[in-house]
Amino acid sequence: MLHPEPLIAVVDDESPVRIMLGRLLRLADYRVGEYASGEDFLASLEGRQLPLCAIVDLHMPGLSGFELQSRMRAAKLDVPVVFITASDDPGLDRSALALGGKGLLRKPFSSDELFEAIAGAVGRRGDEGEDAT
Template sequence: MVSTEPFIAVVDDETPVRIMLGRLLRLADYRVGEYACGEDFLASLDGPELPLCAIVDLHMPGLSGLEVQSRLRAAKLKVPVVFITASDDPGLDRSALDLGARGLLRKPFSSDELLEAIGTAIGPRNDAP
């Protein structure tokens, strides 16, 4: 049976953040893939389904969020990315947007802000009757 729930990826090295975001997104009727690092997320893209959107932490051990976005672009994978970060560095906004990010949220952000950013990133859904 094919699921009709849209698939969202959460990429963050902090387990509590992944759990919290996963719960929030499942409550909003999304299927969620949770990844502890950029490498695991990128490896998952060899599967049969690309996520409609990826929520990616900017600062992680191994590949940073910007490096993940750069590799997505290099591989020509059209996965919209919304970055999340605890940093208040204004230069991150420009770097993220230059790489094609659809948004950047600074922690702490509200559930509504996250869901709005995802909605903007994936555009209107045509799965309503």
Template structure:
């Protein structure tokens, strides 16, 4: 999810080309509301959004004990963000602009980490 429409459109196109089923959300509130009907294999969450921040979204996912791996994206170059993102439970932090290979690799790693957890490995 990203509050910027052009970013959501670009991410959606890229992921559909990679044969992922995609749902796009402009806010953390919209995304969290959708989790009662369907859990995604992975969530791509912008750290800085109006309303709930990416960290707040991640915190609510964890508080609900949902197994949804999160890949954070950000336009910020603040050094501490990567450490904070990983400490919050994200599988990866990507800084904009990132390549499609970086994004697809992060998603693959996130999905694989959940599979290993569910299998006990």
């Protein structure tokens, strides 16, 4: 069965965050896969369609968001990642981009910020190293 709506993955260990983001994305006509851990998300990718984009929390038990991104890159899984975090650490922006992330949103963020980050991540897919100005 074909699915006309693009798939967005939400990877966050906090159930209320997954539920809220899932509802918001579904209202925007995305299909959503919700995962409580990086390990669950990686397991879901075996033999399945890759999501258009993944929204990934940085701080989770087990695989952190950065570790998940590193594993996806090592496995050559081309899924643009937008990281989310509640941390105010200014160094995270640089680290997220250095690891191939397409953006970093700090909680709480607006729906406009989320959709802009997704559009930027998908629009820059394969544009590594190019300035998006």
